[in-house]
Amino acid sequence: MKEHSDLTAALATATPTTANTVTSAWRLKQFKEKAIEYLLATFTVMSAILIFFIMYFVIRRAVPVFQANGIGFILRGGWDTQFMTSWQAPADQPSWIFGALPLVMGTIYTTVGALLIAVPLGLGCAIFLVELCPPWLRVPLTTTVRLLAAIPSVIYGLVGLIVVVPVIAHTLITNQMAMNMINIAALDGTSILASMIVLSIMIGPIFIALSSDALRAVPRSYKEAAFALGISQWRTILKVMLPVARKGIIAGAILATGRAIGEAIALSMVSGGVANLPDFQHGLVFFLEPVRTLASAIVNNSEGMIVSTCESALFACATLLLLSSVALSVMATWVSGMVRKGVRSHV
Amino acid sequence: MFKRHWLAYAALWCSGLITMLICLGIVLFLVVKGAHAISWQFLFTDPLPSMNEALSGGILTPLIGTVLLTTLGIVCALPWAGATAIYLAEYAGENQFVNALRTGIDVLAGVPTIVFAIFGLAVFTLPQMAMFSTIVEGVDNAQAFGRSFLVAAITMAAMVLPFVIKSIEEAIRSVPPSYKEASYALGASKWNTISCVILPAARAGIITGVILGIGRIAGDTAIIWLCLGGSMNMGGQQPWWMPQHWVSTLRHTGSTLTSYVYFSSPAGEGNSPGKAFGAGLVLVVFILLLNAVVSYLGRFTAIKEDQ
Amino acid sequence: MNMGGNASKIVVNDLSCWYGPQNVLQDVSMEIYAHAITGLIGPSGCGKTTFLRTLNRLNDLAPSFRHQGQVLLDGEEIYQPKKDVVMVRRRVGMVFQQPNPFPISIFDNIALGVREQQPGIKKKELLDIVVNSLQRVYLWEEVKGSMQTSAMSLSGGQQQRLCLARVLAVRPEIILLDEPCSSLDPVSTAKIEEMMLRYKNEYTFIVVTHNLGQARRVSDYLGFFLNGRLVEYGQTIDVVVNPRERETEDYLVGNFG
Numbered sequence: 001m002k003e004h005s006d007l008t009a010a011l012a013t014a015t016p017t018t019a020n021t022v023t024s025a026w027r028l029k030q031f032k033e034k035a036i037e038y039l040l041a042t043f044t045v046m047s048a049i050l051i052f053f054i055m056y057f058v059i060r061r062a063v064p065v066f067q068a069n070g071i072g073f074i075l076r077g078g079w080d081t082q083f084m085t086s087w088q089a090p091a092d093q094p095s096w097i098f099g100a101l102p103l104v105m106g107t108i109y110t111t112v113g114a115l116l117i118a119v120p121l122g123l124g125c126a127i128f129l130v131e132l133c134p135p136w137l138r139v140p141l142t143t144t145v146r147l148l149a150a151i152p153s154v155i156y157g158l159v160g161l162i163v164v165v166p167v168i169a170h171t172l173i174t175n176q177m178a179m180n181m182i183n184i185a186a187l188d189g190t191s192i193l194a195s196m197i198v199l200s201i202m203i204g205p206i207f208i209a210l211s212s213d214a215l216r217a218v219p220r221s222y223k224e225a226a227f228a229l230g231i232s233q234w235r236t237i238l239k240v241m242l243p244v245a246r247k248g249i250i251a252g253a254i255l256a257t258g259r260a261i262g263e264a265i266a267l268s269m270v271s272g273g274v275a276n277l278p279d280f281q282h283g284l285v286f287f288l289e290p291v292r293t294l295a296s297a298i299v300n301n302s303e304g305m306i307v308s309t310c311e312s313a314l315f316a317c318a319t320l321l322l323l324s325s326v327a328l329s330v331m332a333t334w335v336s337g338m339v340r341k342g343v344r345s346h347v
Numbered sequence: 348m349f350k351r352h353w354l355a356y357a358a359l360w361c362s363g364l365i366t367m368l369i370c371l372g373i374v375l376f377l378v379v380k381g382a383h384a385i386s387w388q389f390l391f392t393d394p395l396p397s398m399n400e401a402l403s404g405g406i407l408t409p410l411i412g413t414v415l416l417t418t419l420g421i422v423c424a425l426p427w428a429g430a431t432a433i434y435l436a437e438y439a440g441e442n443q444f445v446n447a448l449r450t451g452i453d454v455l456a457g458v459p460t461i462v463f464a465i466f467g468l469a470v471f472t473l474p475q476m477a478m479f480s481t482i483v484e485g486v487d488n489a490q491a492f493g494r495s496f497l498v499a500a501i502t503m504a505a506m507v508l509p510f511v512i513k514s515i516e517e518a519i520r521s522v523p524p525s526y527k528e529a530s531y532a533l534g535a536s537k538w539n540t541i542s543c544v545i546l547p548a549a550r551a552g553i554i555t556g557v558i559l560g561i562g563r564i565a566g567d568t569a570i571i572w573l574c575l576g577g578s579m580n581m582g583g584q585q586p587w588w589m590p591q592h593w594v595s596t597l598r599h600t601g602s603t604l605t606s607y608v609y610f611s612s613p614a615g616e617g618n619s620p621g622k623a624f625g626a627g628l629v630l631v632v633f634i635l636l637l638n639a640v641v642s643y644l645g646r647f648t649a650i651k652e653d654q
Numbered sequence: 655m656n657m658g659g660n661a662s663k664i665v666v667n668d669l670s671c672w673y674g675p676q677n678v679l680q681d682v683s684m685e686i687y688a689h690a691i692t693g694l695i696g697p698s699g700c701g702k703t704t705f706l707r708t709l710n711r712l713n714d715l716a717p718s719f720r721h722q723g724q725v726l727l728d729g730e731e732i733y734q735p736k737k738d739v740v741m742v743r744r745r746v747g748m749v750f751q752q753p754n755p756f757p758i759s760i761f762d763n764i765a766l767g768v769r770e771q772q773p774g775i776k777k778k779e780l781l782d783i784v785v786n787s788l789q790r791v792y793l794w795e796e797v798k799g800s801m802q803t804s805a806m807s808l809s810g811g812q813q814q815r816l817c818l819a820r821v822l823a824v825r826p827e828i829i830l831l832d833e834p835c836s837s838l839d840p841v842s843t844a845k846i847e848e849m850m851l852r853y854k855n856e857y858t859f860i861v862v863t864h865n866l867g868q869a870r871r872v873s874d875y876l877g878f879f880l881n882g883r884l885v886e887y888g889q890t891i892d893v894v895v896n897p898r899e900r901e902t903e904d905y906l907v908g909n910f911g
């Protein structure tokens with residue numbers, strides 16, 4: 001770049017017909033160039049520090065709740081009643097007590113559950129796409145994966161609510177089960193299981209895209225070497241391709257996790273309306289219990305925004321989401337940065 | 348013994364086919380459930396407040412809301428994203444500072460939209476931001492309501508920013524260096540080269556980025572729900588389409604296809620799933636058309652799409 | 655015809671190959687003799703690599719590949735529909751032009767193939783095999799202290815010898831070498847040549863080379879390819895000293911390629 005501007009400078013000074021005007025015109029031009037560069041740089045810096053703006057504005061409003069509850073905010077339960085209390089509290093006696101443990105656990109359960117479905121299935125699909133897919137099936141398959149990624153989350157929520165939830169309610173939930181759980185939560189199909197299914201379909205495409213990229217990036221020569229050693233295709237995939245693509249696949253899973261944690265709308269539709277804390281001791285019924293996640297709480301409880309205590313509590317939820325998404329992004333760039341470095345050292 | 352990997356192969360085939368079936372299933376289901384809701388009347392009447400599905404009107408305002416919001420959002424995002432992309436592709440070198448900037452933008456791409464939504468609310472309920480939305484008196488703590496088309500559009504712009512930046516930057520980078528060299532050889536300045544040679548050459552890629560941004564804005568619900576509100580019709584002075592009321596419309600609440608779907612689904616208050624599917628189908632067709640345009644453009648430029 | 659008294663290991667009959675519309679090999683017929691080193695020479699692009707890759711069916715990886723004719727390994731057609739490709743490749747190993755060790759440790763590079771072929775092999779046995787094959791390529795002394803470091807940290811010549819050791823370790827009957835020394839220093843080249851000469855009674859080597867000196871030094875039989883045809887094939891000494899075809903003579907004196 002540097003030589004080019006020197007070159008332009010040389011061109012401009014090489015034709016000094018009327019020396020003075022040229023220099024001043026040249027100065028003006030130079031000034032304009034600099035001004036544009038600084039303007040663009042300003043925009044860039046603004047894009048980059050937007051994340052800090054977001055942090056500042058979100059965390060600032062969450063501070064009162066964190067101050068009032070400390071670490072208890074994520075260790076205590078009782079969200080629904082506390083929220084009701086704060087909402088109804090008279091303005092001169094605000095209630096700042098909140099415990100978001102059910103939301104945190106709801107987020108963890110649904111996310112982990114979605115990953116349990118999406119990672120094996122998505123990895124299988126990626127391997128299929130890269131290694132086994134007959135040519136005629138490749139275009140339809142990539143198109144459908146891209147389509148799945150493009151469908152808006154509210155549509156997933158809608159389909160989940162109309163299809164998945166009733167199916168769970170009719171086939172998996174028995175009256176007996178519902179009776180046993182009646183004091184804990186109503187089992188109506190909106191559940192961890194429904195959330196897992198819907199979320200896994202939503203995060204599947206991004207994971208498939210990233211892990212198939214990682215698999216495609218494995219040098220062909222590794223595969224040929226393994227074949228020439230008499231290793232079968234499946235063992236080559238297992239022993240050579242997957243280990244080599246490992247970091248890219250992990251980065252993909254991390255990004256998919258980030259998306260699962262932050263999904264608000266679809267989960268607010270299928271996860272159930274109560275901040276219930278499911279218990280492993282209920283056995284498999286665990287999966288049929290309703291939950292609420294941090295993100296869907298912000299949607300479902302948004303009418304509480306006009307009360308400052310409730311508002312602050314929702315901002316506290318957003319803070320947890322924000323910090324975990326930042327952590328995941330940083331982890332993903334770190335891992336895939338290692339991938340990039342690794343690839344560079346290979347070639 | 349190694350012939351016995353058929354189980355693994357069967358599993359791989361299954362996962363590929365299951366993925367396809369899920370996608371086809373969802374699209375077919377949407378078409379079957381939504382198609383009979385769609386009619387000219389459905390597309391061209393306003394939603395009416397009624398619990399009776401037969402009387403609850405159509406989706407005209409949500410449709411217009413989606414178009415309005417995507418337009419506004421992308422208009423806000425494009426200059427900003429374009430400037431950033433140009434700087435990153437053409438001016439920024441490779442150093443610690445630039446890496447930090449890139450990381451900042453990458454991190455932004457991972458922030459959930461619900462967090463953007465609540466951030467938008469936090470910013471636009473500030474009294475200084477009252478001009479973007481309408482003031483509601485008597486609400487505890489807040490001078491401004493913080494919900495309007497303007498608020499939602501600006502928040503959307505922030506949300507799509509990292510994705511648009513990325514695709515424009517890639518478009519600019521994929522312009523052959525020979526174009527640039529030819530321009531410099533003619534004595535053109537750097538900015539002239541960028542604006543007259545590089546940007547036109549990267550046009551298809553830039554359009555791709557814009558369309559991807561539009562798709563994201565049109566498909567988002569979280570920001571709509573918090574920053575635009577849950578009312579079905581335009582909230583400003585009526586009739587909202589009169590030019591003298593435009594400013595008022597932009598400063599008031601409204602709806603889009605996504606919020607209409609949410610509102611009409613069993614999860615919302617309207618509870619007319621047939622209409623929700625109709626609107627959902629319209630939305631998905633809109634987004635599929637955008638994607639078709641992208642892959643059509645992608646045939647001419649080797650732009651890699653964002654994930 | 656049996657030119658040297660060795661039994662024939664591979665018999666190729668009228669082999670023609672195509673990549674899409676491009677005809678890369680035409681009517682190649684040739685016998686490869688057991689426990690001998692067969693050299694293949696010819697100008698760039700004449701189809702030597704293609705020929706090698708037909709012998710262990712690695713060309714199956716190229717979707718546009720097509721062939722006609724027979725390739726008999728110990729009298730059995732390797733391209734017959736029911737044939738287990740993996741079994742063929744276990745009998746016919748290959749070393750590539752570019753060193754391509756796996757990005758794992760030196761030890762694992764060799765152990766991977768052995769473990770795959772002999773699942774449940776004892777640790778002690780495995781270690782013996784690894785050490786032995788590294789010794790055969792004269793690499794053991796150089797790496798014995800760093801068996802757990804990544805193979806990527808070795809030099810190009812060491813990497814290529816590791817690739818060779820990796821193939822030796824799984825004991826194929828035939829080893830195909832595609833210009834194994836083209837990017838190597840003279841020392842590594844000499845070590846690879848020495849290995850071939852020393853162990854040809856255990857394996858059958860087929861080596862493509864651009865280096866006529868190498869062909870002369872190591873090979874017992876020599877084939878000359880030109881434009882997809884096998885122009886001349888015979889005992890190395892005959893081909894080099896007394897070529898039957900004019901084209902071979904031109905190539906040998908350096909008129910082309």
Ligand SMILES: Nc1ncnc2c1ncn2[C@@H]1O[C@H](COP(=O)(O)OP(=O)(O)OP(=O)(O)O)[C@@H](O)[C@H]1O
Nearest residue numbers: 673678696697698699700701702703704705716718
């Ligand atoms: N996978 C492939 N797909 C299509 N064409 C190929 C493929 N591999 C090789 N070819 C073509 O086949 C011809 C012969 O190639 P081959 O690699 O066999 O030559 P070679 O004799 O090994 O040359 P060199 O000495 O340069 O390695 C070349 O024209 C090449 O372009």
Ligand SMILES: [Mg+2]
Nearest residue numbers: 702703704832
């Ligand atoms: Mg070759």
